[in-house]
Amino acid sequence: MKKIYLDHAATTPVLPEVLTTMQPYFSLHYGNPSEPHQWGQRARAAIDEAREKVAQFLGAKPQEIIFTSGATEAINLAHKGLIEAIRETRNVIRDMQNEKPHIITSLVEHKAVMETCKHLEKMGWADVTYLPVDKAGLISIKDLEKAIRLETVLVSIMYVNNEVGTIQPIAKIGKLIKGINVSRLTSHISPIYFHTDATQAIQSLNCDVNYLGVDLLSLSGHKFYAPKGIGVLYFKKDTPLVRQQDGGGQEYRLRAGTENVPYIVGLGKAIEKVKSQKSTLRLHSGLTVSEVEPSKVKTEYLRDKLIDDVLKIPKVKLVGDSKKNAPHITTFLVDGVEGEAMLLLLSEKGIAASSGSACTSGLLEPSHVLTAMGIPPEQAHGSLRFSLGQENTEEEIDYVIKVLPEVINQLRKMAPKL
Amino acid sequence: MNFSQIYSKKVLEHVRNPRNVGEIKNPDGVATVGNPVCGDIMRLYIKIEKKDGKEYIKDAKFQTLGCGAAISTSSMITTMVKGKPLDEAEKITEKAIAEALGGLPLTKMHCSLLAADALKKAIQNYRQSHKR
Numbered sequence: 001m002k003k004i005y006l007d008h009a010a011t012t013p014v015l016p017e018v019l020t021t022m023q024p025y026f027s028l029h030y031g032n033p034s035e036p037h038q039w040g041q042r043a044r045a046a047i048d049e050a051r052e053k054v055a056q057f058l059g060a061k062p063q064e065i066i067f068t069s070g071a072t073e074a075i076n077l078a079h080k081g082l083i084e085a086i087r088e089t090r091n092v093i094r095d096m097q098n099e100k101p102h103i104i105t106s107l108v109e110h111k112a113v114m115e116t117c118k119h120l121e122k123m124g125w126a127d128v129t130y131l132p133v134d135k136a137g138l139i140s141i142k143d144l145e146k147a148i149r150l151e152t153v154l155v156s157i158m159y160v161n162n163e164v165g166t167i168q169p170i171a172k173i174g175k176l177i178k179g180i181n182v183s184r185l186t187s188h189i190s191p192i193y194f195h196t197d198a199t200q201a202i203q204s205l206n207c208d209v210n211y212l213g214v215d216l217l218s219l220s221g222h223k224f225y226a227p228k229g230i231g232v233l234y235f236k237k238d239t240p241l242v243r244q245q246d247g248g249g250q251e252y253r254l255r256a257g258t259e260n261v262p263y264i265v266g267l268g269k270a271i272e273k274v275k276s277q278k279s280t281l282r283l284h285s286g287l288t289v290s291e292v293e294p295s296k297v298k299t300e301y302l303r304d305k306l307i308d309d310v311l312k313i314p315k316v317k318l319v320g321d322s323k324k325n326a327p328h329i330t331t332f333l334v335d336g337v338e339g340e341a342m343l344l345l346l347s348e349k350g351i352a353a354s355s356g357s358a359c360t361s362g363l364l365e366p367s368h369v370l371t372a373m374g375i376p377p378e379q380a381h382g383s384l385r386f387s388l389g390q391e392n393t394e395e396e397i398d399y400v401i402k403v404l405p406e407v408i409n410q411l412r413k414m415a416p417k418l
Numbered sequence: 419m420n421f422s423q424i425y426s427k428k429v430l431e432h433v434r435n436p437r438n439v440g441e442i443k444n445p446d447g448v449a450t451v452g453n454p455v456c457g458d459i460m461r462l463y464i465k466i467e468k469k470d471g472k473e474y475i476k477d478a479k480f481q482t483l484g485c486g487a488a489i490s491t492s493s494m495i496t497t498m499v500k501g502k503p504l505d506e507a508e509k510i511t512e513k514a515i516a517e518a519l520g521g522l523p524l525t526k527m528h529c530s531l532l533a534a535d536a537l538k539k540a541i542q543n544y545r546q547s548h549k550r
Contacts, residue, residue, distance in 0.1 A: 338457055340485035344421050344433055357485070358457055366457070381457030414439050414489065416450065416461035416481035 002350035004396045008223075009162050009200060009329050009387035010354060014266065015225040021269040022227070025262035033259050034248065043261045050268025057271045058217065058234050059208035066233045066251045067264050071199045072112040074218035074233035077244050077255065078195050079103070079116045079156065082216070083126050085240035086153050086190065099151040100124070106131045106139050107372035108166070109158050110197060114368070117156075127151070136321040137166035137373050141176060148180065154193050156216075159207075160200035163356055163369040163385060164320045165329030167205065170196050174213020193239055199223055203274055203390075204299070204327050215239045221263070225390075226270035230263035299327040299388050302397050306330060306386060309401040313408060319370065319383065328389065331356070333375065334382040337411045342384055345407040351400055356383040425486055426520030432490035437497050438479045447544030451536045458484030458529060460492050462536040466504065466544055473504040480536075487526035491515050491533035499537060508541055510534060 005013075025046060031039025033047055048062070055062045068074045086101050105117055107130045120126040129147045131139045139157060148155075155177060157168050174194055181191040195216035198207050202224045209217055215236040222228040235241055235254075247256030307322055307330060315335035322330055334342065339357030346353055356367025358381060366380035375383075386400070421430060442448075442463035452459035460482045467476035478499050480492040494515055499507040512530040516522045522530055 336483060338484050338488070341433070341489060344425075344430075344486045347421055348434065378457060411483075414436060414481060415483035416459060418459070 002399060004351045004392075004399060006386040006388060006392065006396075006400065007352045007354050008389035009385065011222045011228060012225045012389055013391075014222075014227050015270065015273065017273070018226055018266045018269045022262040022266040025265050029261075033261060034250065043259075046261060046265050047259055050264045053268040053272045053275075054232055054234075057207065057275045059210050060234050061237070063252065064234055064237060066235065066254050067259060067267070068231045068233055068255060069229055069260075070222075070231035071110075071197060071218045071220035072231075074220075074231050075110075075112045075156075075195075075197060076116050077233055077241070078216040078218060078235070079113070079120065079154065080244050081241040081254070082154055082193055082239070083120055084242040084244075087125060088242065089240065090190075101126045101153045102149050102151040103128045103154045103156065104131065104144060104147050104152060105129070105156045106133060106158070106168075108133050108137055108139075108161055108163075108369045109156070110162055110199070113156055113158065113197060126154075131157075133166075133372050135374055136324070137161055137164050137319075137369070139168060141169060141172055144173060145176060148192065150189065152192050153190055154195060156195040156197070158200075159196045159198040159205065159212075160326040160329070161369060162200050162329070163367055164331045164373070165200075165322070165325035165327075166320050167201075167324065167326055168196075170212045170214065178213055200326060200329065202271070209234055209236070221267040221270060224270050224274055226267040227263055230260060230267045232267070299390070299392075302388055302392060302394065303327050303330055305394070306388075306397050306400065310404060313405050316408075319373070319375070329385065329387045331370075331383055331385040333379050334384055334408055335379070336415050337382045337408055339381055339383050341411050342382075342407055345410065346403065349403045349407070351403065354385040354387070356385070357381045421486065424523055425490075426522075428518075428520040429486060429490040429522065432493040432519065433486045436480075436489055436493040438477075438493065438500070439481065440479045441481065442477060442479050445540075446548065447540040447542075449536050449539030449543050451532055451539060458482070458488040458532055460484065460488060460532050460536045462492070462495070462533075462540045464499070464537075464540045464544060466548075475499045475502055475504060475507050484529070485526070487522055487529035488532065490519055491522075491530045492536075494519050495533040495537055504541060504544075507537065510537060 029042045031043045033040055033044040051062045051065045054065050083101050103117055103126050117128045121128050131143050133139050159170050160167055177192050177194045184191050193215040196214050197218045199220045202219055217234040219232050221230040241254055243254045245256050250256055310332055317333045319331040339355030343355055356370050358366045366377045370380040442465050445463040446466040447464045450461040463479045464475050465477040467474045478496040480496050482489050482492040512534040515530040515533050
């Protein structure tokens with residue numbers, strides 16, 4: 001049977017090349033990087049090299065890179081660590097003595113951000129504003145600007161939405177915040193720190209932290225062909241952070257615990273590959289990194305083909321403004337069909353996709369992202385997400401386009417007329 | 419998603435080949451039930467036959483918009499009630515439907531409740547429209 005994997009936003013396979021690079025660090029160079037002997041220092045050198053690669057990719061310094069178990073941990077560290085640090089120092093900041101730190105985020109963030117913010121609210125450590133989004137899933141910079149208060153210390157907006165692919169205007173937000181911080185500096189008010197979760201942006205967008213104007217950036221290895229269980233928090237020098245995992249002095253004293261050496265090496269290799277793909281094209285075409293990347297060109301081509309043909313099926317709509325979206329994520333709303341049933345029948349045909357239907361969540365609620373975009377629950381139940389990866393081919397897309405209408409018809413025939 | 423980790427063989431078999439899909443023209447009883455929270459809507463049609471003064475379910479058909487569990491419970495209940503005396507069919511519980519399917523995941527148990535409810539309401543509908 002065919003096996004067509006179109007769920008790369010959920011996770012990607014580990015590249016053989018990445019796995020090969022990792023392998024010696026299990027049983028050969030197994031030393032603890034905190035030890036001064038040669039075993040330890042061999043591992044230490046490997047971590048340093050990986051950190052350097054991540055730093056280069058992000059346009060950051062190696063001292064600004066912390067390896068974590070994934071984006072979720074990076075986000076928890078960023079948000080909780082920043083708020084804790086600010087709570088510790090706020091008594092010396094005159095204007096904030098009686099005010100809770102304030103966070104601004106959006107209604108379409110990943111659960112890792114949402115739940116971390118809710119936790120901080122529940123503990124009474126922060127007030128949180130959740131910005132609404134428009135039909136395309138975009139926040140408005142004006143809304144953001146209006147939501148900023150004197151006590152605002154953190155703005156956290158995702159770069160690319162994992163369910164629908166919407167790209168938020170991170171660089172513009174970065175500029176706005178920078179401007180505000182300049183005036184705050186002169187009036188001795190604590191600056192606003194800006195976090196973006198770039199988990200879904202690594203492969204196709206410009207992730208240079210200076211271009212984006214972010215102080216904190218989270219990412220996860222397994223979305224770009226590194227293994228699961230390894231991620232990164234970038235924190236700009238002088239960003240206040242209190243570590244959330246106590247113990248030894250690893251990761252600049254910000255994340256205790258013996259480093260996951262083989263996985264760190266794997267992430268370093270995978271991010272280097274993404275970077276080399278980006279710069280190869282720059283050499284050939286003279287275009288800058290932010291303009292075009294080769295995997296993006298191919299992915300965009302396949303994505304557009306998928307969209308054009310899937311939209312030929314009656315009563316199928318596209319979510320958001322796809323041509324402006326990240327190239328690898330496309331979500332459709334299929335009228336009169338429930339998402340999980342579609343996934344089940346597609347899976348029978350060898351195709352892996354995803355859905356924001358309540359029945360796939362285990363929570364009996366449709367996706368909070370689709371709901372925030374104004375999509376009513378009965379439509380959200382029929383959502384279908386395809387997310388492409390570098391190994392997908394045109395033949396695979398052709399097969400999906402052939403099979404999907406059959407699946408939809410089969411289920412629609414079964415449904416009652418209302 | 420590996421659906422064989424989520425659903426039993428029997429459930430998957432009923433999703434692949436649902437039994438008694440469709441509509442009965444001039445049914446003796448019909449009911450539409452739905453759970454807007456989960457997004458499942460189920461319609462059940464029954465045809466009743468009287469033999470020796472006893473009422474039997476002669477035919478049952480369903481139409482369902484819903485997940486795999488909703489489709490399979492709908493399909494299963496039609497096979498369970500066909501040919502059964504009405505008073506026996508009435509006693510089919512959600513648990514019995516789930517068991518007949520080789521079990522359902524915990525988060526999907528409400529789907530079998532939906533199917534049991536559809537049957538009860540279809541029988542109710544028959545009784546109300548066929549009062550002596």
